[in-house]
Amino acid sequence: MEKALIVDGLRKSYGRLEAVKGVSFEVNAGEIFALIGPNGAGKTTTLRMIATLLTPTSGDAYVYGTSVSREPEKVRHMISYLPEEAGAYKNLTGLGYLNFMASLFADDKKQQKEFVSRACEITGLGDRLKDKMGSYSKGMTRKVMLARAVMTMPKLAILDEPTSGLDVLNALEIRNTIKALAKEGMSVLVSSHNMLEIEYLCDRVAIIDKGIIHVSGTPRELKERYNAQNLEEVFEEVAK
Template sequence: MEQALVVENLKKSYGKFEALHGISFEVAPGEIFALIGPNGAGKTTALRIVATILQPTSGTAHVYGMDVQKDAARIREIISYLPEEAGAYKNLTGLGYLSFMAELFASDSAVQREYVQRASDITGLGERLRDRIGTYSKGMTRKLLLSRAVMTCPKLAIIDEPTGGLDVVAAIDIRQLIRRTTAEGMAVLLSSHNMLEVEYLSDRVAIIDKGTIHDVGTPRGLKDKYGKANLEEVFVQVVKQ
């Protein structure tokens, strides 16, 4: 079966600073794959390259067989990207925002309505969707954006720090939301420095630090391999080696 994402020897430099030193990994359709690592490890750079908004210095990334540089326009039709701590247009209402984003992806107004309806159901924001986004809490905005990211049923969703800066209750809601929506076959590439969150959410994880992937495996597999009780301890062990 064709892989949702194949990243091979990906490098990215900002001037003299090399943020990615040639990372490689694969994501299967329907799989939740997480890049875990501290701030500045290169997670966001990797996600932005896959989302076609940064160009790699060398190496390749293919989304369902399409190259992120040569076929960027076609890839954008089947992915969705949610940046870390992203905001939305504060003057628009929640519904207005969903409608605007849906119109960018939909082929006609019927499909657009279907997208908006799906996102409205997923957010659970109810009547608050008619209020201006400027009045939303951080958690509400994140739910809105996440439902926007999955409303088009993308083949690959790229989510940077899904619960960054959220309180415990909002974070749990968001994790459950991601789990629910991936049941339909959508592949997810996410990044997080919250190891416990990743352990709960992901099918497989890649441990990344200073632009290098140190190990890849399932959370259980990695814990068994290094004989540790949780991913946090695995991470410390891997990075120290």
Template sequence: MTNTLNCENLSKRYGDVVAVADVGFTIAPGEAYGLLGPNGAGKTTTISMLVGLLKPDTGTVVVGGTDLAADPMAAKAKIGYVPQEIALYPDLTGRENLRFFGRLFGLPRKALRGRIEEVLDLVGLADRADAKLDTYSGGMKRRINIGAALLHRPELLILDEPTVGVDPQSRKAILDGVERLVADGMALLYTSHYMEEVERICDRVAIIDHGAIVAEGTRHELVELVGGADRIELTLDGDVETAVAKLRGVGGVTEVVRTAAGSVRLIAEGGRYLLPAIISTVDGIATVTAVEVVEPDLEATFLHLTGSTLRD
């Protein structure tokens, strides 16, 4: 099967700052691919290069067999891109926005009329199609924004944080619609700050940090990277630095770090059974005011690889 997206060796530098370093991945038809990373990790720069908004210093992007550098218009015509910010006109109705963008895509008027109705049904806004966009809720605006990107039936759909700030009903509608598109054979690149969305939708996930992909695979493959270890979060009151040094000597504990939020994170095999030893180790040095044990999941893998939460 020919991949819908092939990108190889993408790099982008701004002076001495390396924004993206040798990033590459593929997405097959009918595959949902998640791109996760902390803020500033290089996600937006990578996406900007994939859609032709930013020229890479090195690397290639091929969409549906078309090289983006060699034939940018043909390659871009195969992409539906939904950015983080709403890219619509508030003074137009939902239908008028779709008509405008459909004409930009070069769709014939007669075909466009039917396609607009299909898209409105897909995003669940047929009943609000003739209301001005500035009367829509935030979630409705995001749904019509996705609809605009689907008008020309792209081979690759790129959704950058599509559910930020939306209501639960709109989030469900967006996720249900995305799953139907993937099931129908569309390739999807998905970024989100909601790990549960990525776990629900994506077949494979890449974790990017400091401009480089540090891990890639299915959810199961990524979770195995932490070796089945538990993550233990401790909130301590007292001599935290000394406590951290002592905790590194506890048998079964493989990693101890201070987090940006001020807590102490441990990675350990059988974390629940180690809690008595952990607490006794810091006794007299610091007081444990809160403790949480998290068994291995995609969030734990992300924390292990990047040292931060997805929303950091």
């Protein structure tokens, strides 16, 4: 099976603090893979290294065979990254923001239009997209951000806590969108500290804590291995 992502011994240190201590895992093409763990486990640092924002202290990651350390610009053409606390340009309308971001990815006007049209559909916000983003609720902003991240149909979407801070209905909508996009062939790497939602969303998961991946597999495999009812119980066992 084609590998969308190969992570090989990634490490990241901030001075004397080692946030990620040699993480390795793989994501298959068209798969939804999750990094789950508590706050401060090293999920975001790992995702930021794969998204070419942080330079690994050692190790490397390969997006469809391209190294994030050696060819970051090439990698950026294949990925899309949704940061956990992605902010908006409050002076722009939702539509203006999507247009701006689409123009940074698109090769021409036609493609830009196509991206924006897809994004508008994903958000489901209709005419509210014509309002300034400063007037949006958190749920609306997050929907626009997710739409922005996936409108280009990247080969690998990296989504950091995509449902963070959202109410049940908004979170459900976003999970459904991610699932639908994966069915269309997009590979997705998500992170979350909400282990129950990940169980519903992902094909495979890796449990990360204190910068180390302790175990990985499908939710069912892990639950069976640890004789657990859910992934939270698996994490409890792993963390012991």
